[in-house]
Amino acid sequence: MRVLHIVTGLASGGAERQLLLTVRNLPAHQHCEVLTLTNPGAVAGALRADGVPVHDLAMRGNRDVGALPRLVRLIRAGRYDLVHTHLYRAGLYGRLAARLAGVRAVVATEHSLHPGVIEGRPVTPGVKGLYLAAERLGRTTVAVSRQVEGTLHAWGVPPARVELIPNGIDAARYAWPAGERAAIRRRVRDGLGLSQGSWVIGAVGRLVPGKRFDVLLDALRELEGPRLVLVGAGPERAALERRAERLGVRARVLFTGERDDVPELLAAVDVLAAPSTEETFGLGVLEGLAAGLPVRHSACPALDELPPAAAPGARRIPSDPAAYASALRELYDLRAAAVRSPVPAPAVARYDVARAAAELGALYDRLVPRPASAPTGAAPGA
Template structure:
């Protein structure tokens, strides 16, 4: 089976990294290529390093309609059996191009949708109308959480057209023995210029307003001692740097830019903070738990769908500086985390990427070959029991 994934861009954001992980875990008979409408960033390089062919459509903006015939030609020439789109702009252009090229098996994953917000932008009547019109050109829309599923139904997308396949995390990527993790932590801190004895708060995500990283800067200004590492790139970088200067904390803040070594970077942290209130899944929170870090977050639909025992190291708090300052001060005063990771959280095993990719592969087979799912819903995975501690603990 030949599959073309069409994505708006390939900067190192949550949806883009999720695509990378998915392609690494899909069944072997599903051969995938990727077309990016714009910005072939860090994830494009990682895909190419994996041997995935990446096509750059070189779209110049939302209204560059010349991208449509380029996509149609690519799909016809490639002889793809299925087209899978990711993110709003790719969904609009990709689903239409697939239908014009004669591909009937068209899937879209909805990564970031709230009732009034899509990918961090307000939903106007025009945006919603275009979304629903393009949705009808596909066969199935994949929701990455029950929150997204409910929003799609609320917008009028029929339940029969929606499949719930939660995002996944590469749990094995974080499973270092304690001694090896400590060595990686020391090396990573040296590379980042972080003192070995410092206590470090970290956050992962695109530097965009919806992530609310300004909350962490304001909280840091209320604390003496801790440092802050923001892992990710994006348009808000300069504004965050200026805010840190105004608050007098610039010397305690490190912005790494786009990175593809997030698991290693997380070993350098003592706690992960996630002040965003607009998450549709909460991948960064799961990454923090996988790295054995205590997590303080303001929104994580992935955890909301599980019992509290699935993530004992995570705590939900309001997204305001005072709340984060208090929570971080409590952890700092007792130096939670440190070099010894917390026990693996059952939530991490529940959302293992291998499960998500297997479910997606089964959906592809059903759409292309009309194969049944053998009576099991795609998303029907029980919450696992406690998992053993990592080797060396």
Template sequence: MRVLHIVTGLASGGAERQLQLLLRHLPGGRRCEVVALTNPGSVAAALRAEGVPVHHLAMGGNRDLGALPRLVRLIRAGRYDLVHTHLYRAGLYGRLAARLAGVRAVVATEHSLHPGVIEGRPVTPGVKGLYLAAERLGSTTVAVSRQVERTLHGWGVPPGRVELIPNGIDADAHTWPAGARAALRRRVRAELGLPPEGWVIGAVGRLVPGKRFDVLLDALAELDDARLVLVGAGSERAVLEQRAERLGVRGRLVLTGERDDVPELLTALDVLAAPSTEETFGLGVLEGLAAGLPVRHSACPALDELPPDAAPGARRIPADAASYTAALRELRAHGGGLLPRPRAVDHYGIGRVAAELSALYDRLAPAAAAARPPRRRPVPERPSPGG
């Protein structure tokens, strides 16, 4: 089966890293390619290194309508059996292009949707209307959590068009023998300029307002000698740096930028903090738990769907500086060490998630092929009289 994944961009964000992980674990028989509408980024390079063909559409912006015929031509040339889109802009252009190219099996994964917010931006009537119009062009929309599923139903997407398949995590990528992990921790700390024995808070995500990393900077100002590592890139970097300067903590803040070695970076931390309240799954929280870290978070739908004892190392707290200061101070006072892998991590294992997605492909592609009208054979010309 030939599958084309269409994604808005391939910078190192949660949806992009999830796509990379899925492509590694999809069962055999799936020949996958990826097209980025814009900004190939570090994930594109990583995918190419793993042997996945990546196309760059070089789209100029949301209203670059010239990208549509280019995408249609690419899909037709590739003779794909199924198209799978990721993120809002790719969902709009990708579903339409797939239909115009004659592909009837079209899946879209909804990675970041709340009733009033999509991918960190407010949902206007126009945005919602375009979303619903594009949704009708697809076969199935995949919700990564029940929260996303409920939002889609609330918007009027029929239940029969929504499939719940959560994000997945590769727990083995966060697991090292004790000696190897200790050596890696020392190396990463040295690379980041962190003291070998200092106490380090970490957070992973795009540097955008919705992640609420300002809360962690305010808490850092109250935690003497602690360090904060923010892993990610985004439009708020300069704002966060300026806030850190005003608070007098710039020297204790490390901004790594976009990285594709998150499991290695997590070994340098003592706690993972996630103050965002706009999460649709909470992959970063699960990655922290897989790395053996205590986690303090403000939203994680993935854990909300499981019993409390599925992740004893995680605790939900309000997204304000006072709450994070108190919670982090308490953790530091009680010391700690590596925590055992919780059941929540195994529940969201990438192998099971990839198998569910593969089964969806198998259901949709043959049905789409059966529904496709047969090609009409050309009628042979009758010989001319006397010919």
């Protein structure tokens, strides 16, 4: 089976990293290629390193309709059995192009949908209308959490057209043996210019308003001693740097930019802080738990669906500076006794990427049945 994944961009965001993990773990008979409408960033490089063909459509913006014929031609030339789109713009152009190219099996994953917000932007009547019109061009929309599933139903997408397949994480990538973790911690801290004895708060995500990293900067002003490492790129970086300067904490904040070594970076910090209130799954929270870190977060639908005992290292707190200052100060005061959990929380096993990829692969097989004589092996790979 030939599968084309179409995504809006391939910077190192949550949806993009999830696509990378999915392609790596789909059954071997599902040969994948990836097309990005724009911005072939760090994830594009990782896919190519894995041997996955990556196409760049080089769209100039949301209204670059001249890209549609190019996309149709590429899909026809690739003779794909199934097209799978990710994120809003890719969903609009990709589903239409797939249908025009004659592909009947069209799937979309909804990574970031709230009742009034999609991918951090307000949902206007026009945005919602376009979304629903494009949705009808596909066969199935995959919801990454029950929260997303509920929003799709509330918008009028029939339940029969929605498939719940939670995101997954590569837990083994974050669980270092104790000795190896200590060596990685020293190496990464040296590379970042952090002293080995400093206590470091980590935060990972796109630098956009919805992630609310300004809350951490405000909280840092109330704390003496801790450092903050912000991992990610985005349009808010300059504003966050100015805010840190204004608050007098700029010297204690490290902006790393986009990185593809998040597991190593998490080995070098002491706590993960996630003040976003607009999460549809909470991938970063689960990655922090997989790394054995204490996690303080403000939204994680993936954990909301599980009993509290499934994530003993995580605590949900309000997304305001006072709450984060208090929670982080408590951990900082206990730092001498703080020990990473050597065993990932049960929630981590629940959301293992192998399970998610197997469920998605089964969906592909239902939409594009293989001939009866086809081999049934399903070794991991692209």
